[in-house]
Amino acid sequence: MIEDIELEMLINVVYEYYGFDFGSYSKASLKRRVDRVYHLDGFRNFHDFLAKVRSDAEYYKRMVEEITVNVTEMFRDPLFYSVLRKEILPILGTKPFIRIWHAGCATGEEVYSIAILLKEANLLHKSLIYATDINELVLNSAKKGVFPLRMMKQYSENYLVSEGKEDFSTYYTANYGIAKFNEELSEKMVFSQHNLVSDSSFNEFDLILCRNVLIYFDKDLQERALQLFDDSLPKLGFLVLGAKETIKYSELKSKYVQFEKEKIWRKMK
């Protein structure tokens, strides 16, 4: 494993040369992923690795790809999607227009899942989903709405557990190992780059989803991100986090009421 001091050197180089600040990321996980790419790319000397990151912007991009986690799936935690479908969407449905922000959307699997729920609730026509990530490459992939066909078996099982009633395969066209999702779903999505570490609020939303992103941040950076979400939510707006994430350590928690046992909070003040 690389040394702590080496990780600090890398964080400094990245900040100095590219302006990106990994300093408030959870160290244990970041270190493991840096160590992985360092060995994967065959480096023997950490100074060579640092020099490469410093002098080669393309390599820097590759490294960031590798150390930011982009693992996602459709209808991840299907029981959460069932609650969203049955409890939250009917509340949002009373509004003339629904704005949703999916922060840290990675390759977009969950964005398409939300769009499917909206369509089935007959709300998609009056919704707009802003999907953001720090990583440009994953956004390009998300825009296409193309996912590996081999994943569809598991996704359709998740979909069923989320109490989906349609034939899941009607949402995509299968072709040469890929599943291309219907453009009807992506018409209501706007993809753009946004950095939770340094960017600010850019709109107000009725529902913000940010699942399994805050786990990579330390508590201070989590607080910053939660403040950013709070700035982007009107009273009675909903915030959704990942299955093991919480706002209980945040100063903002007194403004929110948790929705039963789900990782859904509603802003009350």
Place this chain on the structure above:
Amino acid sequence: MEKDEVISNCKVVAIGGSAGSLKVLMHILPLFQTIPTYAIVIILHRKNTEDNTLEELIALKTIIPLKIVEDKTLLEAGHIYIAPSDYHLLFEKNMLLSLDVSKKVNHSRPSIDVSFESAAEVFKSSLVGVLLSGSNTDGTVGLQAIQKLGGKVIIQNPSNAEMSFMPEHAIKNTNPDLILDTDEMVALLTSINK
């Protein structure tokens, strides 16, 4: 080390296991009294569901309070923690537990190697790593890291394990401090820091 030697200066006992290991835990955990000087962290290969069935099952078998792990849960002596399903469990230097959904390691998330390596980095010689029954290779690399950084390595005797592959693989590739049957393991673990 000898079987009757007492491990001292231990802050964390990390127990990893796969197929056949839950039965071992169900047998040994009821024999523990309180553990005021260290924490137990359990990393089991488990079904990928959101519920807390494993936590509930283990809580029934022990008087040691069990804390449900969420992101940035504080690791404290006196408690049991269990790696949640579908997340890797990592240890931060400030005693917080953090989670990670990066790719599976050894087809597993949580992976024993990931947690053992991370715990070794933080706790060094005050860590005891225990590997139980299982049928894949997860845990070996983690035990190597624990050993390298001065922690103790204890492996379930393969002939005593329901699935011998995982402990056998670890024994071949590390230099374990002890290879123990379940009952010997109870005697050793309950004497820690005494």
